[in-house]
Amino acid sequence: MSDQEHNGLEIIRHSTAHVMAEAVLQMFPEAKIAIGPAIEDGFYYDFDLPRPLTLDDLAEIENRMRAIIKGKHPFVCQVVSREEAAARFGDQPYKLELIRELPEGEPISIYQQDGFTDLCRGPHVANTSEINPQAFKLLSIAGAYWRGDENRPMLQRIYGTAWRSKEELEAYLKRLAEMEARDHRRLGKQLDLFSVHEEAGAGLIYWHPEGGRIRTAVEDFWRQEHYKNGYEIVYSPHIGRSWLWETSGHLGFYSENMYAPMAIDNVDYYIKPMNCPFHIMMYKTKTRSYRDLPLRWAELGTVYRYERSGVLHGLLRVRGFTQDDAHIFCTPEQIDAEILRVLRFSLHMWRSFGFEDIHAYLATRPPEKSVGEQARWDQATDSLRKALEEERMPYDIDEGGGAFYGPKIDLKIRDALGREWQMTTIQFDFNMSERFGMEYVAEDGTPRRPYMVHRALLGSLERFFGLLIEHYGGAFPVWLHPTQVRVIPIADRHAPYARQVETELRQAGLRVDVDASSDRLNAKIRNAQLLKIPYMLVVGDREAEGHQVSVRLRTEENLGSMTVDDFAARVQQVIAEKKGL
Numbered sequence: 001m002s003d004q005e006h007n008g009l010e011i012i013r014h015s016t017a018h019v020m021a022e023a024v025l026q027m028f029p030e031a032k033i034a035i036g037p038a039i040e041d042g043f044y045y046d047f048d049l050p051r052p053l054t055l056d057d058l059a060e061i062e063n064r065m066r067a068i069i070k071g072k073h074p075f076v077c078q079v080v081s082r083e084e085a086a087a088r089f090g091d092q093p094y095k096l097e098l099i100r101e102l103p104e105g106e107p108i109s110i111y112q113q114d115g116f117t118d119l120c121r122g123p124h125v126a127n128t129s130e131i132n133p134q135a136f137k138l139l140s141i142a143g144a145y146w147r148g149d150e151n152r153p154m155l156q157r158i159y160g161t162a163w164r165s166k167e168e169l170e171a172y173l174k175r176l177a178e179m180e181a182r183d184h185r186r187l188g189k190q191l192d193l194f195s196v197h198e199e200a201g202a203g204l205i206y207w208h209p210e211g212g213r214i215r216t217a218v219e220d221f222w223r224q225e226h227y228k229n230g231y232e233i234v235y236s237p238h239i240g241r242s243w244l245w246e247t248s249g250h251l252g253f254y255s256e257n258m259y260a261p262m263a264i265d266n267v268d269y270y271i272k273p274m275n276c277p278f279h280i281m282m283y284k285t286k287t288r289s290y291r292d293l294p295l296r297w298a299e300l301g302t303v304y305r306y307e308r309s310g311v312l313h314g315l316l317r318v319r320g321f322t323q324d325d326a327h328i329f330c331t332p333e334q335i336d337a338e339i340l341r342v343l344r345f346s347l348h349m350w351r352s353f354g355f356e357d358i359h360a361y362l363a364t365r366p367p368e369k370s371v372g373e374q375a376r377w378d379q380a381t382d383s384l385r386k387a388l389e390e391e392r393m394p395y396d397i398d399e400g401g402g403a404f405y406g407p408k409i410d411l412k413i414r415d416a417l418g419r420e421w422q423m424t425t426i427q428f429d430f431n432m433s434e435r436f437g438m439e440y441v442a443e444d445g446t447p448r449r450p451y452m453v454h455r456a457l458l459g460s461l462e463r464f465f466g467l468l469i470e471h472y473g474g475a476f477p478v479w480l481h482p483t484q485v486r487v488i489p490i491a492d493r494h495a496p497y498a499r500q501v502e503t504e505l506r507q508a509g510l511r512v513d514v515d516a517s518s519d520r521l522n523a524k525i526r527n528a529q530l531l532k533i534p535y536m537l538v539v540g541d542r543e544a545e546g547h548q549v550s551v552r553l554r555t556e557e558n559l560g561s562m563t564v565d566d567f568a569a570r571v572q573q574v575i576a577e578k579k580g581l
């Protein structure tokens with residue numbers, strides 16, 4: 001979509017919000033109106049109403065909106081004085097509050113269509129007939145605090161969407177339904193993968209056995225690939241004395257994300273929001289020579305960071321998570337090769353998990369308040385750019401968007417529904433190496449400051465799990481699926497043979513179970529299908545006699561009968577190649 005088309009849609013959406021507010025005021029003349037902006041894919045408007053809205057109300061509001069649209073009412077703009085604006089919205093306290101806060105001397109515009117007037121900057125469509133009555137829909141009702149402040153009144157927010165054509169609307173609704181079906185919170189429950197317990201602490205993830213199997217598969221692969229790619233794996237404590245966080249600077253610039261300290265022997269300790277200072281302590285345990293570098297140290301380090309309760313969201317915004325962290329310490333001469341290496345490794349990992357559509361963002365030095373010599377920034381930024389070009393990665397430059405301590409590359413991953421997820425970060429740090437006084441002995445015998453690079457590849461295991469669930473809609477590729485094979489005995493008398501098949505496949509390294517329930521065959525298949533189990537092995541008399549299994553895929557395709565050994569070999573091959581099925 002071009003910018004112009006996008007702006008056009010935004011104007012249609014925002015104008016539709018005005019029409020919705022008019023319809024709501026028709027139904028509830030005493031309603032107090034708040035604000036109604038366009039948002040991604042739609043719009044909303046907040047209302048203070050005499051009673052809670054129901055979904056039936058939405059249908060009536062939509063009908064009234066269509067009637068208003070039909071009237072071809074122009075949107076008329078008027079610029080008014082502050083007093084006049086206050087008089088026009090005399091019975092609308094939220095609007096009056098907004099008017100009071102407008103800066104002195106700024107023109108105040110109000111827009112009117114039909115019988116409805118709103119305080120608004122615009123722009124809008126010229127008249128209501130530019131809104132397609134077949135291309136909008138009201139979607140949901142939610143509570144929203146006035147100005148997002150939990151001490152202010154709770155308002156009712158109506159969300160809607162608007163498009164140019166009925167076809168566009170239908171395509172969007174289909175996508176929305178697909179997104180809901182893949183929602184990781186819904187699938188997490190349905191597939192029994194994880195839970196969150198408000199009463200035991202918000203934003204903290206409980207990995208159930210099925211989720212635990214997926215995590216183990218991810219971690220095993222992660223460790224193996226890190227060793228293959230020249231990393232060492234380290235482990236560090238969960239808490240650190242205040243000295244550590246003062247030295248790192250976190251207590252200065254990051255304390256609002258850290259939890260309150262606990263006193264141990266009258267000294268403050270903090271639970272870690274990051275792993276970096278621990279890795280630096282390890283670096284400093286001995287004199288490092290240029291011959292020892294680069295060092296690549298990785299850790300699956302569990303950290304805790306404060307997030308406001310309002311923004312917590314399933315696996316995606318949490319308060320405790322395990323970063324797949326690494327730090328690279330190297331000499332200036334090594335950074336080009338190291339950055340290229342870490343970028344290639346990142347791409348290899350994403351592709352292994354089935355993600356091919358990856359876009360990079362290169363963030364450069366912010367114009368003010370940053371640390372480090374310009375020459376180092378230049379060299380580091382250059383190495384990031386060269387690596388992207390060498391790998392022929394599509395990338396955008398985020399000019400001035402780097403952290404105060406160094407430039408970085410972010411990788412955004414596009415999922416099966418075309419949504420971009422910010423995951424990998426490759427980030428230089430000129431601050432911490434300085435604060436901890438890190439050194440190495442150069443070839444000429446003088447002490448030098450090493451380059452330090454933070455790298456989170458998958459981001460965090462929790463968020464990555466959320467992405468995996470939604471990308472695959474729970475139909476994980478075989479190598480990741482918690483239950484790769486389910487053996488289904490046709491009748492009770494086939495249970496012993498089913499158990500035997502289970503044992504043999506387990507010996508072959510597969511994750512397998514038996515449905516020994518009293519359900520009928522069709523119900524057993526349906527249950528396995530709901531769990532998106534890749535292989536269902538139906539066994540009866542014939543299979544038991546020939547030491548065979550009858551293989552059914554979750555795609556409902558039948559592979560027919562084969563021996564247990566042939567089946568095991570086939571699945572092992574699929575796993576080795578990380579294929580879907």
Ligand SMILES: [Zn+2]
Binds near residue numbers: 014018118120122
């Ligand atoms: Zn407006």
Ligand SMILES: [Zn+2]
Binds near residue numbers: 274325326327455
């Ligand atoms: Zn770090």
